[in-house]
Amino acid sequence: MQSKLLIFLLSVLFISSAFCQIEKLKWQKADILYEKQNHYNKRNYSFESDNAGEFVTKSLANAYWFFISDVDGDNCPFHPTCSAFLIQSIKETNIFQASLIFLDRFTRDMNLVKSQNQYPRVRTGYFYDPPGNYMLVKERIIYLPPVFIVESE
Amino acid sequence: MKNYLIIFFLVSISVSPQTTSFDFYSPENIKKFADHLFCEADYLRAIEQYGLISKDCTTDFKVMLGYSLLNLYQESNEIFKSISEKSKFYSDAYLLSLKNSLLMKPASVSAQAIKSFDSIQLNSFNKLKTISMLFDDELSISKDKFISPFDENDINTVSLFYDMKTKPLYKSPALAGVMSAVIPGSGKMYVGEWGDGITAFLATGLLAFLAYDNFRADHTTRAWIFTGLGTFFYAGNIYGSIASAQIFNAKINFEFNEGLKLFLEQKNYFLPEYDFCK
Numbered sequence: 001m002q003s004k005l006l007i008f009l010l011s012v013l014f015i016s017s018a019f020c021q022i023e024k025l026k027w028q029k030a031d032i033l034y035e036k037q038n039h040y041n042k043r044n045y046s047f048e049s050d051n052a053g054e055f056v057t058k059s060l061a062n063a064y065w066f067f068i069s070d071v072d073g074d075n076c077p078f079h080p081t082c083s084a085f086l087i088q089s090i091k092e093t094n095i096f097q098a099s100l101i102f103l104d105r106f107t108r109d110m111n112l113v114k115s116q117n118q119y120p121r122v123r124t125g126y127f128y129d130p131p132g133n134y135m136l137v138k139e140r141i142i143y144l145p146p147v148f149i150v151e152s153e
Numbered sequence: 154m155k156n157y158l159i160i161f162f163l164v165s166i167s168v169s170p171q172t173t174s175f176d177f178y179s180p181e182n183i184k185k186f187a188d189h190l191f192c193e194a195d196y197l198r199a200i201e202q203y204g205l206i207s208k209d210c211t212t213d214f215k216v217m218l219g220y221s222l223l224n225l226y227q228e229s230n231e232i233f234k235s236i237s238e239k240s241k242f243y244s245d246a247y248l249l250s251l252k253n254s255l256l257m258k259p260a261s262v263s264a265q266a267i268k269s270f271d272s273i274q275l276n277s278f279n280k281l282k283t284i285s286m287l288f289d290d291e292l293s294i295s296k297d298k299f300i301s302p303f304d305e306n307d308i309n310t311v312s313l314f315y316d317m318k319t320k321p322l323y324k325s326p327a328l329a330g331v332m333s334a335v336i337p338g339s340g341k342m343y344v345g346e347w348g349d350g351i352t353a354f355l356a357t358g359l360l361a362f363l364a365y366d367n368f369r370a371d372h373t374t375r376a377w378i379f380t381g382l383g384t385f386f387y388a389g390n391i392y393g394s395i396a397s398a399q400i401f402n403a404k405i406n407f408e409f410n411e412g413l414k415l416f417l418e419q420k421n422y423f424l425p426e427y428d429f430c431k
Contacts (some may be wrong), residue, residue: 007157007377025262083390097392099389100389101389101392101393101396102389103385103389103390104390104392104396105393106389107349107386107389107393108349108393110356111349111351115346115348133400136395136399141399141400142401143400143403143404143406144406
């Protein structure tokens with residue numbers, strides 16, 4: 001009887017060790033982040049500029065970011081945001097053309113009934129609208145269908 | 154206790170490894186295993202197994218086909234270089250290499266037909282060469298000549314592609330710009346962006362009205378501010394309309410190319426189906 005009991009106990013111990021849980025993280029507490037992730041790159045508040053026009057615009061953008069945008073919150077539906085779009089446009093063209101590109105973007109931003117079928121999106125849901133498509137250079141236009149999800153630039 | 158010993162003995166026998174004199178690693182058995190993996194669509198492991206045995210024309214072509222089916226077109230075309238012109242699969246490999254090249258870089262096929270093509274292969278080659286012309290910027294071939302290699306099932310689709318290529322539904326950037334210069338926002342509407350067009354019209358119209366109203370009321374400073382803002386928005390809208398027309402045309406090109414690729418995919422690039430698994 002004792003030997004049977006011993007074998008039974010050994011069997012139980014063997015089975016429990018053979019089928020033990022090996023995934024350490026499976027039943028642990030998960031730290032869920034409820035904050036909405038920032039869709040744009042960390043803002044560069046520096047005044048580094050290649051020319052006077054860029055310096056003036058960068059200063060205005062920094063002031064806008066610091067005094068308005070950072071306080072008001074993340075409201076631009078586009079990626080890059082309108083202010084970042086302006087700075088990128090200036091870097092790639094000139095102050096005059098960049099202003100026209102920006103005013104067009106600003107008008108499109110004001111459109112309250114933006115078509116869902118007009119822009120692709122980034123992972124966080126914002127409309128992906130790079131300035132490269134608005135330089136009036138056909139070769140630079142990268143058309144992406146609205147169903148496309150842009151992972152990274 | 155005796156019973157337990159018997160059970161232990163039986164279990165020991167069942168868990169002892171099977172030892173036979175069967176040679177799993179003979180070239181014949183490796184080939185059989187590779188063929189099995191190939192038919193199970195496990196191409197990467199099949200290629201690995203084919204690499205362990207001496208090559209023949211069939212295994213070379215299967216390796217080439219396997220790489221192509223894995224979307225490794227460059228590797229597939231590298232294998233093609235090692236296939237002899239005397240191989241019975243050379244013509245098939247030649248066609249497959251054209252398909253790989255087309256998938257790597259969509260452009261018209263400049264290669265010529267080879268003597269070893271049979272009538273079916275020659276027909277496939279002609280279809281592939283003709284349809285690949287659609288990837289070029291300009292199409293310099295008459296419609297009748299273009300659709301001539303295709304059979305009745307495909308002729309309507311190919312004809313439609315020809316029409317889309319020769320008469321694309323582009324929007325004129327210049328016209329969009331002129332339209333927005335005449336009526337702000339109308340250029341955007343012309344390219345189908347109605348919401349943006351109406352917004353541009355309202356924004357420019359509102360600023361123009363505010364400028365006019367302030368001039369009328371002798372508030373010249375405010376009037377000039379609104380005039381400046383209105384002018385900026387007006388110019389920005391003209392610029393944006395031109396850009397929108399260009400993006401619209403890029404969309405037409407994108408959709409054409411994607412549609413063509415889908416059609417070619419459905420037709421397996423007019424290549425015959427290779428079935429090594431029957």
